[in-house]
Amino acid sequence: MGLIHRKEAGDSVARLPSPQSSGDEKASFGDGHGPNILDSPETGLHRGLRSRQITMIAIGGAIGTGLIIGTGSSLAKAGPLSILISYSIVGFIVYMVMCALGEMATYLPIQSGFTGYAARFCDPALGFSLGYTYWFKYIIVTPNQLTAAALVIQYWVPREKVNPGVFIAVFLVAIILFNYLGIKFFGEIEFWLSSVKVLTIVGLLILSLILVLGGGPDHDRKGFRYWKDPGAMKTLYGTGDTGRFLGLWSTFVTATFAYLGTELVGVTVGEAQNPRRVIPRAIKLTFWRIVVFYVLSVLLIGMLVPYDSPRLAFATKKATTGASASPFVVAMIESGISGLPGFLNACILVFVFSAANSDLYIATRTLYGLAKEGNSASIFARTDSRGVPIYSLGLSAAIACIAFLNVADDSRKVFTYFVNLVTIFGLLTWISILVTHIYFVKARQAQGIEKHQLAYTAPFGLPGTYFALGFCIVIAIFKNFDVFIHVPDREGGENFDYINFITGYLGIPLYLGMIFGYKLLKPKSKGWTPMTADLYSGKAAIDREEEEFLANKAAKQGSGRSGGWFYRHFIAWLL
Numbered sequence: 001m002g003l004i005h006r007k008e009a010g011d012s013v014a015r016l017p018s019p020q021s022s023g024d025e026k027a028s029f030g031d032g033h034g035p036n037i038l039d040s041p042e043t044g045l046h047r048g049l050r051s052r053q054i055t056m057i058a059i060g061g062a063i064g065t066g067l068i069i070g071t072g073s074s075l076a077k078a079g080p081l082s083i084l085i086s087y088s089i090v091g092f093i094v095y096m097v098m099c100a101l102g103e104m105a106t107y108l109p110i111q112s113g114f115t116g117y118a119a120r121f122c123d124p125a126l127g128f129s130l131g132y133t134y135w136f137k138y139i140i141v142t143p144n145q146l147t148a149a150a151l152v153i154q155y156w157v158p159r160e161k162v163n164p165g166v167f168i169a170v171f172l173v174a175i176i177l178f179n180y181l182g183i184k185f186f187g188e189i190e191f192w193l194s195s196v197k198v199l200t201i202v203g204l205l206i207l208s209l210i211l212v213l214g215g216g217p218d219h220d221r222k223g224f225r226y227w228k229d230p231g232a233m234k235t236l237y238g239t240g241d242t243g244r245f246l247g248l249w250s251t252f253v254t255a256t257f258a259y260l261g262t263e264l265v266g267v268t269v270g271e272a273q274n275p276r277r278v279i280p281r282a283i284k285l286t287f288w289r290i291v292v293f294y295v296l297s298v299l300l301i302g303m304l305v306p307y308d309s310p311r312l313a314f315a316t317k318k319a320t321t322g323a324s325a326s327p328f329v330v331a332m333i334e335s336g337i338s339g340l341p342g343f344l345n346a347c348i349l350v351f352v353f354s355a356a357n358s359d360l361y362i363a364t365r366t367l368y369g370l371a372k373e374g375n376s377a378s379i380f381a382r383t384d385s386r387g388v389p390i391y392s393l394g395l396s397a398a399i400a401c402i403a404f405l406n407v408a409d410d411s412r413k414v415f416t417y418f419v420n421l422v423t424i425f426g427l428l429t430w431i432s433i434l435v436t437h438i439y440f441v442k443a444r445q446a447q448g449i450e451k452h453q454l455a456y457t458a459p460f461g462l463p464g465t466y467f468a469l470g471f472c473i474v475i476a477i478f479k480n481f482d483v484f485i486h487v488p489d490r491e492g493g494e495n496f497d498y499i500n501f502i503t504g505y506l507g508i509p510l511y512l513g514m515i516f517g518y519k520l521l522k523p524k525s526k527g528w529t530p531m532t533a534d535l536y537s538g539k540a541a542i543d544r545e546e547e548e549f550l551a552n553k554a555a556k557q558g559s560g561r562s563g564g565w566f567y568r569h570f571i572a573w574l575l
Contacts, residue, residue, distance in 0.1 A: 063194075063197045063198070063201055063289075063293060063351065066254070066257045066258030066259070066260070067201075067258045067293065067294060067297060068201075068204075068326055068328065068348060068351065069326050069327075069348070070254045070257060070258050071083060071087075071254070071258070071297065071298055071301055071327055072301075072305075072312060072326060072327035072330065073254060074086070074250075074251040074254040074255070075298075075301060075302060075305060075307050075312065075327055076307055076309075076312050077234065077236060077247060077250055077251065077307075078233065078234050078236060078247035078248055078250055078251045078307070079230075079231060079232055079233040079234035079247065079302075079307045080226065080227055080232055080298075080299075080301070080302025080303070080307065081227065081232035081233050081302070082232075082233050082234070082244075082247055082248040082251050083251050083254075083255070083298045083301075083302060084295070084298050084299055084302060085248060086248060086251040086252045086254075086255040087251075087255045087258070087294050087295055087298045088295050089252075089255075089471070090252060090255040090256055090258075090259055090475075091255075091259065091290040091291075091294055091295060092290075092468075093430070093468045093471050093472060094259045094262050094286075094290065094430075095286060095287050095290060096434070096458070096460060096464045096465060096467065096468035097262070097263065097430045097433055097434060097468060098262060098263070098283050098286050099283060099458035099459060099460065099464065100433055100434055100436075100437035100458050100464075100465050100468075101114060101263060101433050101437070102279050102280060102282075102283040102456050102458070103437065103440070103441075103454065103456055103457050103458045104117045104121070104436065104437060104440050105117075105275065105279050106275065106276045106279050106280060106454065106455040106456040107440075107444075107454055107455065107535075108535070108538070108539055108542065109275035109276065109279070109542060110538065110542075111368075111369070111372065112368075112369035112370075112372045112373055113365065113366070113369050114130070114263070114432075114433050114436065115127050115130050115131035115134065115366065115369045115370065115373065116369060116372070116373060117433075117436050117440065118130045118131075118432055118433075118435075118436045119373050120528070120533065120534045120535075120537075121436055121439045121440045121443055121528065121533045121534075121535075122435060122436050122439040122440075122527060122528060122533075123515075123525075123526075123527035123528065124373075124518070124522075124525050125514075125515045125516075125518040125519050125522075125525060125527075126432060126435070126436070126515060126527075127373055127375070128370075128373075128375045128514060128515075128518045129432075129511055129512075129514035129515045129518065130428075130429065130432040131366060131369060131370040131373065131375060132370065132375075132514055133425055133428050133429060133432075133507065133510070133511050133514070134362075134366050134425070134429050135363060135366040135367055135370065135396075136425055136507075136510075137422055137425035137426060137429065138359050138360075138362045138363035138366065138396075139363050139396055139399045139400070140418060140421060140422055140425075141355075141359050141418070141422050142356055142359040142360050142363060142396070142399075142400045142403075143399075143400045143401070143402045143403030144403070144418045144419075144422070145352050145353075145355045145356035145359055146168050146171050146172055146175075146356050146400065146403040147164070147168060147403050148352045149167065149168075149171050149349060149352040149353055149356065150164035150165070150167040150168045150171070150403075151164065152345060152348055152349045152352060153167045153349070155342070155345045156342075156345075165404050168403045168404060169404075171353060171356060172397070172400060172401070172403065174353075174357075175353075175356050175357045175360050176360070176393070176397045178357055179357070179360055179361055179364060179388070179393055179397075180388060180390070180393060181386075181388075182386035182387065182388055183386070183387060183388070186357075186361060189357065190354065190357065190358060190361075193350060193353070193354035193357070194354065196347070196350050196354075197347075197350065197351055197354060200344075200347040200350075200351075201293050201297070204297070204328050204344075205292070205293075205296060205297060205300065207332075208297075208300035208301070208304060208328070208331060209300060211304055211331060211332075211335045211337075212300060212303050212304060216335035216336055216337060217335065217336035217337060218335050218336040220335070222303055222304060223303065224303060225303075226302070226303065226304075226305070226306040226307075227302070227303070229306075230306050230307060230308045231307075233247060233248065234247050234307050234308075235247055236250055237482065237485050246481075249478070249481065250481075250482065252475050252479065253423055253475075253479045253480075256423055256426065256427060256475060256479070257419055257422070257423050257426070258294065259290075259294070260422065260423070260426040261355070261358070261359075262286060263429065263430070263433065264358060264362060276455040276456075277455075279456065280455065280456040283456070301327045301328070301331060304331035304334065304335070305327050305330050305331050305334060309330060309334065311330045311333060311334065312327060312330050326344060326348070328344065329341045329344060360393075360396060360397065360400065363396040363399075364389055364392045364393045364396050365389070365392070367380050367389070367392040367395065367396060368380060368381055368383075368389040368392045371389075371392070379391050380392045380395070417499065417500070417503045418503075420480070420500060420503040420504045421503045421504075421506065421507065423479065423504075424476060424479070424504060424505065424506070424507035424508065425507045427472055427475060427476040427479075428476065428507055428508070428511045430468075430472050431469060431472045431473060431476065434465050434468055434469040434472065435469065437458070437465050438462060438465055438466070438469075439528070439530075439533065440533070441461075441462055441465075442530045443528070443530045443531075443533035443535060444535060445530070446530035446531050447530070447531065447533075447535055449535065476508065479504060480500055480501060480504035480505065482497075482500075483496065483497040483498075483500050483501045483504065484496075
């Protein structure tokens with residue numbers, strides 16, 4: 001078996017001898033050295049995601065209601081400078097997570113994704129816990145997104161006329177169909193949905209910049225006026241520096257929720273064409289997406305809307321989804337623009353539907369990966385002729401039916417609890433990826449794999465991973481600090497908010513319990529040392545697959561089917 005030596009992006013690979021023979025390639029899960037990652041026709045996924053689809057999914061994958069709506073509540077709670085700081089710091093952490101994931105995914109793009117990396121490079125118990133934690137997250141967030149979509153529809157169709165359950169049923173059937181039709185169809189649908197999301201965000205950024213510079217109907221050049229009055233940072237639960245710090249810290253939860261889903265690229269590696277070239281490009285685009293879409297968005301919103309705006313306070317308290325809750329709409333109204341909220345609401349509906357579609361995809365592939373690792377019933381690893389894990393899809397879709405329980409009037413309160421639960425599951429996922437990367441780096445160093453032999457390496461190395469890991473742990477522990485603080489006007493009059501405490505921290509004992517439970521049920525299972533971590537099983541087959549893809553691509557280019565001048569200069573760079 002050989003190691004990859006990267007010459008140039010897109011070039012064919014050169015081989016270096018590995019310490020294992022090709023006979024070791026087919027390691028089974030029960031042999032004590034890792035799962036079987038080679039596939040039979042009944043359990044294999046298809047590499048049907050094209051590079052343009054991966055690229056656009058990477059750009060638009062995490063653009064959702066957390067950005068276009070969630071920023072409003074953070075601004076009202078803590079002020080413009082606070083959200084700029086929190087979104088920038090969490091954005092840097094997310095980039096570190098993506099770099100860590102990219103280094104492992106380009107070296108060994110296996111179909112079980114990062115749960116497989118945890119099981120092979122670190123400890124099977126971590127792979128087990130990470131897999132189920134990630135699956136729990138997405139079987140919770142999928143019905144949540146479906147309910148959100150139904151509530152957005154209420155902008156045009158009140159619940160008194162049509163029960164939201166009708167729209168939930170329509171959206172659920174649609175996303176099941178899109179996932180059932182195969183990875184090529186799913187990839188194409190997500191490509192266009194992500195394109196709409198990107199165009200919407202770009203349009204909002206351009207409009208916001210025009211309004212900041214005084215190009216709106218009011219011709220008022222606002223600049224940083226609101227950073228002076230009412231101020232850049234708002235105090236919370238206190239006064240002075242303490243109050244400003246608590247306000248700042250409270251926004252980290254919203255910022256974290258806004259970035260959740262960025263790691264979707266790590267789930268798609270098993271179905272991506274030429275992943276060793278596509279994944280690094282997707283990660284580079286992730287950096288610019290963070291800078292442009294997130295950091296620039298919160299900067300402009302903080303310049304357009306004062307945190308004490310009556311409209312912003314009404315929006316964030318009276319609604320949690322739809323155009324009325326978006327700070328962008330507040331900015332338009334403040335600048336004298338009317339008529340756009342309806343259009344923006346339609347865009348939000350696309351955002352939510354796209355999120356529900358990709359969430360069901362991730363839930364399905366995560367359960368499939370667990371079955372491939374031997375951590376779930378083998379039936380969930382079975383696929384049909386198009387490479388769709390139909391039984392995993394069926395179970396995940398059935399659980400999504402709990403969305404019908406959220407059509408009650410108090411569903412907005414349920415959303416808050418779901419966001420709390422999903423955020424801790426997301427943080428635990430990032431922590432697991434970062435821990436796995438640390439073990440991977442130590443393993444490749446111990447086994448003599450040099451940096452230049454990898455298709456991609458994390459630019460900040462282990463120091464960046466350790467920094468991101470430490471910050472994720474701190475956020476996970478203190479993200480619900482306000483449940484321990486006496487708040488006189490807290491809803492219900494309770495001194496201790498036990499519901500937010502449970503939903504905010506339930507994931508931690510569940511995550512640790514699965515790790516230790518796995519150890520108790522499988523006492524022979526042990527963590528891998530740098531020398532025993534499995535860096536080679538199945539790699540030769542993946543290398544051959546890459547060579548065949550590159551050879552076919554070279555043949556097409558040699559035959560002159562590489563596209564016209566417009567394609568080569570304006571589209572091909574994205575692919």
